[in-house]
Each structure stands twice: as C-alpha cells, then as structure tokens.
Amino acid sequence: MTNLHHIAEQAVTGAIDRGLTVATAESLTAGMLAAMLADTPGASGMLQGGVVSYQNAVKADVLGVPRELLDAVGSVDGQVAAAMADGARRVCGADIGVSTTGVAGPEPHDDKPVGTVFIGIATAEGPTSYAYTFEGNRLEIRAQACAAALERLLEVLSSEGYPA
C-alpha cells in the first residue's frame, strides 16, 4: 500500500499545483480511491468529493449513467466507466472526474471474469476509459484498480494539453 500512498500524494500535489479539482466515482473500489486521496494532508485543496455507485441504481440516478447502457452492457464496461467519470465531474462540480468499475470477486459479474477493471477519466475535453485485467484476491484487485486510477489521474495532471 506504500506505493499507493506515494502515487496518491503525487496526484494531490499535482492537482494543487495546477489549481485543478478532482471528483471520484467508484464501483468496485467503493470509496478506497477517494479515501487514498484524502489520506494526504492538503487534499481538501483538490478533492471536491465523490460518489460510491455500488448499485446500478446509484450509477443511473446519481451519476446519470444511461440506464439503457447499463441494461445493454452491464456495469463492468468502458463506456460505463467513462460515463461515471463524466457524472462525477458534473455532479461534484470538479475539473477532472476519475472512476473505477470492475469485478473484485470472489464471483464473476455480468459474465465478466474476476479481475476485469475499467478506469474512466473525464476532463473538459470529454470522457475516456482504459481496460485492465488484474490478478489476486478481492482486496488486491481493488488496490490495483486504485493504483491504475491514480496513475491515469497523474497522467492527465502531467499532460501539457490540460487545461486547454
């Protein structure tokens, strides 16, 4: 977990340096990602808030993920991750939204195998998503999903193109 805390610290510092705020939308990590960011003193300077959208009803009703999309592809999907990140950004009024959805196990979900994870990132330029396959137990998969989300967030914060 030490490495995770180190990446979280970099993300908090990077966002504060750029004057950007961040919001989270978490399914399989269920709050772990936001809590990692908040572990760093000074996080209140960049963490706007987040939504733990464990059930699809919360993804749809709170984050605005289209119900027809959830019905068609299930909750573990790249388009859903993108829509979650976009929803977090909009609902919490942040510059950047970052999301996690996936199968932590022990059982597969919606015909997706354990370890399937999608990370969503949304900026003013729109949302995008990234696919991963992780191995390990429930906690290990969730920790790897957090690390991936933090790395994608760092990537955006380091890109010269943002904010446009």
Added chain:
Amino acid sequence: MTNLHHIAEQAVTGAIDRGLTVATAESLTAGMLAAMLADTPGASGMLQGGVVSYQNAVKADVLGVPRELLDAVGSVDGQVAAAMADGARRVCGADIGVSTTGVAGPEPHDDKPVGTVFIGIATAEGPTSYAYTFEGNRLEIRAQACAAALERLLEVLSSEGYPA
C-alpha cells in the same frame, strides 16, 4: 484495523439478515467507511452506495444539506451529520443512511479542534446524530470515526424497533 473489519462484517451480515440496505455520506472518512463495508464479500447485498462530500458544495448540492445551516454552523456539526445521513438515504434510495463529519487534522477546522467528530444515522423514522472526541493522528481519527459509524449502524440493525 482488524477490529474495524470485524465490525464491518457484522454490519454487512446484520443488514442482509434484516433485508435492509445502507448508504453512506462521508466527509472526514472520505470513502473509508463505504470501502470497509465493501471489503466484506456479499456487501453488494446491502450496500447501495454513498457520497463522499468532502467540500460543502457537495454536501449542499448532492446531499441536500441546507446551505444556511452550513453557513451558520460550518461542516463539523451534529445537525449537518444528521442531514448528510438523511441525504445519503434519500439520494441513494437506501433504508438506512450513515454519515461522518469531523476534523481529522492536522489543522483545526471552522474553530473545531482536531478529533471532533459527529456521526449521523437516518432511518425511516428520521435522522439523528452523535458527538465524539477522538485522539490520534489523521489516520487514527478517521479510523475511529469509521468504527463509531459502524457501531451506530450495528445498533440500528440490532434494534427491535426497526423497521417499524
């Protein structure tokens, strides 16, 4: 943290046994409480979702905590904790809402000393709140706030009067 995981397991089992769903609203714990519940396999049977309301704007805009209340008393307050729990319950469509707000440190906040924590619980019968004073570093205070929230949740789940 072992004890925390044990209480979280009891809360998950207790909610599933009673057929009740739970939603969280977290300020100082910032997702740690929801993540603790989700650590337990089977949590999807009771955890509806939650809101990490780190900034007051999210407390007001997403959870519906009255702005005039936040302006008058700040974010670390029993009435705010009660309104957050009520908002989580309503926004996520859950039977029970549980919330945390407080000062994790290292600096005091809104004239409240480090370690001041309020836990909110909302059921169909309405919201209520409980005041605590904890000691320790940032992580220790947040962990104690999680433990207190889980204990209050267990108390509701064990009460004969609910659901009415």
